[in-house]
Amino acid sequence: MYKTLRLIAVLALVAVWAIVIRMWTTRQTLPPSAPAVTSGQSGTRLVMGTFANVTAVARDQDTITRAVTAAHDELDAVDDMMSDYKPDSELTLVNREAFDRPVPVSEPLFEVLQASLEYSIISEGAFDVTIGPVVQLWRDMQKQNSRPTDQQLAEARQKVGYRHLILDAENRTVRFARPGMKLDLGAIAKGYAIDRAIDAMKAAGAAGGLVDVGGDIRCFGLSPKLTNTWRIGLDDPDGDGDILLVLNLTDIAVATSGDYRRFVVIDDQRFSHIINPSTTASARDLTSVTIIAPTAMQADALATVVSVMGHEKGLALIESVDNTEAILIPAADPALFIKTKGADDYIR
Ligand code: AMP
Ligand code: MG
Secondary structure, X not given: OXXXXXXXXXXXXXXXXXXXXXXXXXXXXXXXXXXXXXXXXXXXXXXXXEEEEEEEEEOOHHHHHXXXXXXXXXXXXXXXXXXXXXXXXXXXXXXXXXXXXXXXXXXXXXXXXXXXXXXXXXOOOOOOOOOHHHHHHXXXXXXXXXXXXXXXXXXXXXXXXXXXXXXXXOOOEEEEOOOOOOOOOOOOHHHHHHHHHHHHHHHOOOOEEEEEEOOEEEEEEOOOOOOOOEXXXXXXXXXXXXXXXXXXXXXXXXXXXXXXXXXXXXXXXXXXXXXXXXXXXXXXXXXXXXXXXXXXXXXXXXXXXXXHHOHHHHHHHHHHOOOOEEEEEEOOOOOOOEEOOOHHHHEO
């Protein structure tokens, strides 16, 4: 009896101590004069063919409104520039004219194209923004509910190749070395837009914020709970709405690619929207690829890279990139997580 009482007393003491430590660590994350910090959300808006949500934390409602508006303005601006669906986007102009003449482009578009070529090089061509003709072929065939023939795929492949994309940094122009080439920034523009939105929120004076575009996310500063950690749930690819796992993120980005997010359906068969440029087949090895990286552009591009490279080569590549982690789910065994060595540091 005495032993049981003593055990209860010790447990109670430990619990109180844990609460005190928790309160103390929470207080440590607050800015010097904390009381007026508050948070607000934008509500869901459509951008880049998916849903965007912005959360801002600031001392007053005006700053929150300014930060959220600035973030959405940036997302819209990048969409207007880099969409291959919009007939008047800068990207569409490049796609139309860059074989006939070097097309002068804006700094943001040039920056994203330069980054894209770097991802092509480190991934040995698994990432390729000139994949447009093949992506377009799969989209067209979906409308007709038939699979592209080998000949159609071979023809489209003739028009693909990052080595035929000529960027002139001095004159900031883009040129295609082959006819019929077509850029597709679907694997990287979303991440770039999120980074720009985060910068805009900081400039607007937010103490913290999170930008979520279709599940690709970057956060900074204080969360609505007034700690420096944002807790982000990752969806279960099986589509039942469950949260697979929770990530604790501080000033960092996370992006997920996978055949469960976007895909093409032909004859009731699902094909990933991610294409292996060397075979023109849709990527198959991984159901879900989640990348944690310092910027959303890095996370977005690398998630697509690893989807194409498959788990062995992809995991080795991410292990070699500083401050970057991967959590993969193989198609062959959806109950399995394959992780880089440091990934557990982010998992609750
Ligand atoms: P994400 O969801 O970020 O993996 O991007 C997928 C999108 O990137 C696709 O819908 C295509 O528009 C484009 N894409 C497909 N395959 C590739 C590839 N191998 N390299 C670059 N972009 C690709
Ligand atoms: Mg991507």
